[in-house]
Amino acid sequence: MTRSSPSVDLRIRAVVEALKPYAWHGLTAEMISRRALAAIDGCSEGRPTGPPVPRHDDRILILLACLHGHAWRSLTVEALSRQLVTALDSWHHESQWLEVELRWLLDTDG
Numbered sequence: 001m002t003r004s005s006p007s008v009d010l011r012i013r014a015v016v017e018a019l020k021p022y023a024w025h026g027l028t029a030e031m032i033s034r035r036a037l038a039a040i041d042g043c044s045e046g047r048p049t050g051p052p053v054p055r056h057d058d059r060i061l062i063l064l065a066c067l068h069g070h071a072w073r074s075l076t077v078e079a080l081s082r083q084l085v086t087a088l089d090s091w092h093h094e095s096q097w098l099e100v101e102l103r104w105l106l107d108t109d110g
Contacts, residue, residue, distance in 0.1 A: 014043035015081035024080075025073050030055070032072075033063035036084045062091045 018039035024032060034052030037059055042049040053060070066087035072080055 011040050011043045011085045012078070012081045014039040014049060015084060016077050018049045019077050019081065024077060029064055029067040029072070030060060032067065032080075033060045033084070036063060036081070037088075040085065040088065059088065059091075063087060 015036045018035050019027075019032065022035075027035075031052065034055070034057070035049075037053040037057060038051060039049045041053065063084055066083060070083065072083070075083070
């Protein structure tokens with residue numbers, strides 16, 4: 001069994017708390033993503049969840065891709081929150097690896 005890190009658990013709880021007050025099953029995938037990102041940002045910065053992130057936030061596309069690939073309305077709010085945090089973490093790790101590989105390529109060309 002894999003154990004989540006405490007920071008992941010805090011972000012999942014923040015997303016749960018951000019979505020719970022709403023009839024979240026009826027929200028659009030975009031609004032779920034925007035509210036989840038606001039909760040994750042607030043948790044990471046040690047502040048309460050603010051309003052949804054702006055529509056132009058690039059990370060929304062990452063979460064939309066995750067949501068469109070699943071029957072997310074059939075999930076519990078906890079399971080949905082875990083999927084969103086995991087999708088964002090996966091994207092972040094892939095982006096970091098891409099940067100590393102790009103540096104390797106640039107270093108070998110020089």
